[in-house]
Amino acid sequence: MINPDTTYHVMGLTRYVDDRDFPARGLHCVVFFSPLAKGKIRDLDTSAARNVPGVAFILTAKDIPGENQIGGIIQDEVLLAEDKVNFVGMPVAAVYAWTEEAARQAVGRIKIDIAEEIPILDPREAYNRNELIAPVRTFTLGDAEEAIASAAYVVKGQAESGAQEHFYLEGQVTVATPSEEGNLHLSSGTQAPTSVQRCVAKVCGLAMNRVEVDVRRLGGAFGGKEVQANTWACFAALGAQKAGVPCRMVLRRSDDMSATGKRHPYSSDFTLALDGQGKFLAFKVMYYQNAGAAADLSTSVLERTLFHATASYYVPNVHATAAACRTNITPNTAFRGFGGPQAMFVFEAAIREASRISGICAETLQRKNLIKTGDCFAYGMKAENAQAQRCWDRAYAHYDLQKRMRAIDDAQKKETCSGQVARYGRGYALMPVCFGISFTTIFLNQARAHVHVYTDGSVGVSTGAVEMGQGVNHKIRELVADSLGIAPGRVKLESTNTTRVSNTSPTAASSGSDLNGAAARMACEMIKERLFKFKADEYQCASKDFSIRQGRLYREGNACEVCWADLVNQAYCSRVQLSAEAHYATPDLYFDKSVEKGRPFAYHTYGTAYFEAEVDRLLGTYSIKKAYVVHDLGRSINPLIDLGQVEGGMVQGIGWLTMEEMRYDETGRPLTATAGTYKIPDISFASLDMKVQFLEDVYNDKAVKGSKAVGEPPFMYGIGAFFAIKMAAGYEKPFYFAPITPERLFGELREGLVV
Ligand code: LUZ
Ligand code: MOS
Numbered sequence: 001m002i003n004p005d006t007t008y009h010v011m012g013l014t015r016y017v018d019d020r021d022f023p024a025r026g027l028h029c030v031v032f033f034s035p036l037a038k039g040k041i042r043d044l045d046t047s048a049a050r051n052v053p054g055v056a057f058i059l060t061a062k063d064i065p066g067e068n069q070i071g072g073i074i075q076d077e078v079l080l081a082e083d084k085v086n087f088v089g090m091p092v093a094a095v096y097a098w099t100e101e102a103a104r105q106a107v108g109r110i111k112i113d114i115a116e117e118i119p120i121l122d123p124r125e126a127y128n129r130n131e132l133i134a135p136v137r138t139f140t141l142g143d144a145e146e147a148i149a150s151a152a153y154v155v156k157g158q159a160e161s162g163a164q165e166h167f168y169l170e171g172q173v174t175v176a177t178p179s180e181e182g183n184l185h186l187s188s189g190t191q192a193p194t195s196v197q198r199c200v201a202k203v204c205g206l207a208m209n210r211v212e213v214d215v216r217r218l219g220g221a222f223g224g225k226e227v228q229a230n231t232w233a234c235f236a237a238l239g240a241q242k243a244g245v246p247c248r249m250v251l252r253r254s255d256d257m258s259a260t261g262k263r264h265p266y267s268s269d270f271t272l273a274l275d276g277q278g279k280f281l282a283f284k285v286m287y288y289q290n291a292g293a294a295a296d297l298s299t300s301v302l303e304r305t306l307f308h309a310t311a312s313y314y315v316p317n318v319h320a321t322a323a324a325c326r327t328n329i330t331p332n333t334a335f336r337g338f339g340g341p342q343a344m345f346v347f348e349a350a351i352r353e354a355s356r357i358s359g360i361c362a363e364t365l366q367r368k369n370l371i372k373t374g375d376c377f378a379y380g381m382k383a384e385n386a387q388a389q390r391c392w393d394r395a396y397a398h399y400d401l402q403k404r405m406r407a408i409d410d411a412q413k414k415e416t417c418s419g420q421v422a423r424y425g426r427g428y429a430l431m432p433v434c435f436g437i438s439f440t441t442i443f444l445n446q447a448r449a450h451v452h453v454y455t456d457g458s459v460g461v462s463t464g465a466v467e468m469g470q471g472v473n474h475k476i477r478e479l480v481a482d483s484l485g486i487a488p489g490r491v492k493l494e495s496t497n498t499t500r501v502s503n504t505s506p507t508a509a510s511s512g513s514d515l516n517g518a519a520a521r522m523a524c525e526m527i528k529e530r531l532f533k534f535k536a537d538e539y540q541c542a543s544k545d546f547s548i549r550q551g552r553l554y555r556e557g558n559a560c561e562v563c564w565a566d567l568v569n570q571a572y573c574s575r576v577q578l579s580a581e582a583h584y585a586t587p588d589l590y591f592d593k594s595v596e597k598g599r600p601f602a603y604h605t606y607g608t609a610y611f612e613a614e615v616d617r618l619l620g621t622y623s624i625k626k627a628y629v630v631h632d633l634g635r636s637i638n639p640l641i642d643l644g645q646v647e648g649g650m651v652q653g654i655g656w657l658t659m660e661e662m663r664y665d666e667t668g669r670p671l672t673a674t675a676g677t678y679k680i681p682d683i684s685f686a687s688l689d690m691k692v693q694f695l696e697d698v699y700n701d702k703a704v705k706g707s708k709a710v711g712e713p714p715f716m717y718g719i720g721a722f723f724a725i726k727m728a729a730g731y732e733k734p735f736y737f738a739p740i741t742p743e744r745l746f747g748e749l750r751e752g753l754v755v
Contacts, residue, residue: 001488003474003641005217005467016219017173017187018250026246027056027239030103032093032110033259034085037119037328037668041083041112046093048109054102058110059094059238066205070230072195074133074295077331079203079234085114086293087328088669089259091231096239096247119328119668123267123288126325133295133324139306139596141378142317144273147282151273153358159270159349159736161342163290163662164263164335164655165672167680170219171256174233176200176240176247183210184237189218190229191466192506197498199230200237211237215496218468222652223334225468226506227297228260258673261333262662264301265290266342272350273317278360280369282317283310285346289339291324294331298324301332301339303440307379307600308340311347312388312434313366314375328668334508336652337715340435344716345657348431349736352723356734362723363405363430367392371434380597387606387632388434391695395430395608395630398693404428404612404626412730423618426625427727431609431720435713436601437510437703438589444505445586445602447515451480451523453578457551457565459484462494464504465516470711471641472512478637479517479704483524485548486564510709513637514602515584517704522582531567534576603702605709606695607631609650609717611687613724620746622725624654624687629717631692634700634708643692646714651686653718657738658725659685686721 008014032049046058061068061080071077081092093110097103120126148154174188174196184204190196193213201208213233218225232249239247251259266289273282287305291298302322309320355362370388377383395401408426415422439445449463461480467473473493481488494500505515532543535553539545545556551564562570572578591598612626627650636642659679663671672678683690699706725740729749737744 003471016170017175017189022248023246027096027243028100028103029235029239029249030095030107031091032107034090034092036114036116037088039085039114039116042115043113045111049106052102052106054099055097055106057096066203070199072227073299077294087330089330094235121327121668123290123325126327127288127323131326133291133326134299136321136323138321139378140319144282144284144317144319147317148273151281152276153274155353155357156271157353157734159268159346161266161345161738163265164660165257165662165678166222166224168220168224172232172251174236174249176236178240178244184240185212186233187214188233189225191221191225191508193496193498194504196230196233200233203234204237204241213498215466221468222336226334226508228333254674258670261292261296261330263335264332268346270346270350272354274354278365278368280315283315284319285309287322289324290327292327292329292331296331296333305339305343307436308343311344312371312432313369314371318378337712341716345719348719353734381599388432391606391608391630391632392432395610399628401610425615425617425728425730427724428612429720429723431717433607433713433716435605437603437605437709438586438601439509440600442589445589447519448501448583449516449519449523450500450581453527453568455569455572457568459491460494461520462500463516463520464501465512466496466507475513475637476517476520480520480524483521486551510711514703514709519582519584523580526580530576531571534571605713609720611720611724613728615728617749620742620749624721627687627690629692630695632695632698634698635706637707642710645710646692649714650717651681653715654686654721655681657718657722658740661739661741
């Protein structure tokens with residue numbers, strides 16, 4: 001069944017938080033942000049702002065009734081600046097007014113006097129000054145030094161990857177409404193309702209049971225609302241709490257882009273050692289993560305970087321160290337892939353460097369070293385049911401890659417022989433993906449679901465999953481319908497609400513359907529079991545004799561007994577409980593940080609992408625000509641939704657490494673905080689010739705109904721686009737610096753890096 005949400009989306013009928021009517025007796029919040037990246041606040045003058053007609057009040061740090069603290073893993077982030085500022089865009093004061101215009105005008109009249117200090121923007125500089133968010137971590141396997149000493153080839157290099165703006169279509173938003181007795185109700189655009197609840201409770205000085213968070217849907221999130229929705233929810237809540245009226249906090253695009261965190265930029269040093277045949281012997285790496293001014297999720301992101309240090313490959317000796325470096329930019333945060341893409345980019349760069357030095361082509365190195373079932377990752381887990389080689393080989397066969405690549409090689413050879421450099425060059429690259437599925441913070445791998453069956457046979461489902469356009473609600477609807485043996489049209493997904501399902505994990509780490517879908521099915525099984533028992537008592541037979549298919553109850557060997565709605569109503573009249581709550585916790589996960597070993601993932605998702613790019617070597621412009629994928633989804637719950645995720649993720653990944661460039665000036669001011677200066681790819685750029693094939697005959701016994709998580713893994717295909725462009729440009733020198741924008745490529749080509 002096609003996801004019915006899509007119809008509403010394309011018709012513009014879907015309603016988001018800020019599409020709802022907001023009362024005239026309601027407050028609008030606009031935040032005054034620090035204009036400087038670092039310094040001590042000498043004076044803050046809000047007197048002129050207070051006199052703007054329509055302004056109700058202005059809050060600064062000292063007005064916060066609870067704690068001025070929004071840090072999660074590490075408690076190091078204030079909601080409102082106290083005596084110093086740490087990044088451009090740090091909230092300093094919150095203005096509340098009866099119209100948004102008045103609030104904005106008032107913000108313009110706030111004056112701040114800051115004793116400016118020199119900011120740190122570069123993670124290596126932060127590292128050298130010991131500005132670390134947490135102690136460095138190192139994952140090791142075997143003995144890398146010894147293996148390097150005896151290797152045929154040892155290549156070293158540096159790789160850089162940049163920030164990335166989430167660019168969700170719906171900006172950060174929360175509307176807070178006071179309910180009785182000083183309690184608060186929040187409609188929030190968050191991936192993590194419980195995190196908003198906890199944070200608001202702390203800042204407002206309330207117990208968590210007095211804060212209700214409701215989430216209907218988000219217009220995209222991509223990690224940007226995993227913790228960073230908290231800030232804006234707090235501002236809305238503070239206004240509603242103080243004034244006793246509804247309060248609306250909506251970030252306009254430019255504020256959203258300059259004041260919220262991005263994907264973490266990384267700068268890394270790598271060493272890869274190979275034997276004479278191209279087998280990887282050892283990998284050594286040091287990651288410098290640009291965490292920004294506060295911890296946010298940086299340590300968790302960094303951990304995932306370490307987990308994915310060797311990408312899709314088996315390397316017997318590994319030494320990987322990672323440092324979360326504190327700098328004076330916005331605290332960086334979760335973004336699709338969560339540190340995994342940054343690690344994989346470094347390893348793929350190391351492979352290209354090894355290819356350049358050894359003369360063995362990159363595809364040979366990749367294929368030879370792909371992870372196999374039983375191979376051990378640096379974190380001590382063995383690959384189970386590995387599909388890396390199958391995806392790779394399937395891509396070769398299905399898309400006739402050998403022939404395609406040879407044609408491009410021949411053209412390049414002809415060019416080299418003739419000494420004539422053509423204006424347009426073609427290049428290709430393959431990109432295998434192996435991504436670990438589960439939150440690496442093990443306790444987050446849990447979910448709950450509530451299923452209500454009403455007396456007419458319709459069904460309402462509440463879970464902890466947040467719908468953000470990824471289709472999790474529809475997947476759960478289909479899973480529930482399948483479980484109960486009824487049509488999906490009978491099932492409705494309720495909003496995600498902390499009073500119905502408590503202690504939710506963020507909808508993140510690609511795990512929304514895995515965890516919440518499994519919980520929902522467990523609840524359905526409980527209800528079904530009660531219905532069967534009810535009928536078994538009536539017929540004096542066993543529960544297991546019954547089944548429900550296509551909305552009818554069947555008894556083994558007999559004609560259909562009764563339709564679903566009648567069954568349900570009969571059960572109700574016999575006082576059978578028609579609601580159930582279930583709890584799912586992913587089994588067999590553990591990790592011991594003292595030795596950095598364990599089994600952190602329920603399973604891995606695999607795939608291979610092939611890219612062809614064309615570069616105009618005169619102008620530095622380029623386009624992606626082909627993007628062909630073989631992706632392992634297990635047994636897909638809904639192939640159309642999954643296809644959308646694979647294509648969308650890949651395009652977002654291509655954007656990260658090509659045209660998306662977040663720039664700051666030397667004082668730490670963002671230069672690209674508008675849609676006019678920050679470019680994201682559209683589908684025609686990211687290849688009109690995009691093909692995705694799902695690997696056949698795969699069943700994943702580690703997730704619901706044999707499926708696999710889909711959200712994040714395809715993002716990393718985009719890394720292949722970078723190397724296809726690099727080859728098309730005719731680069732011979734090491735260049736592992738992303739994003740490879742047309743401007744940068746133009747500069748490099750002018751400096752004669754082309755053959
Ligand atoms: N969030 C998180 C994530 O808290 N832990 C994770 O491991 C993770 N992985 C991917 C995306 N978000
Ligand atoms: Mo995420 S990066 O919120 O799965």
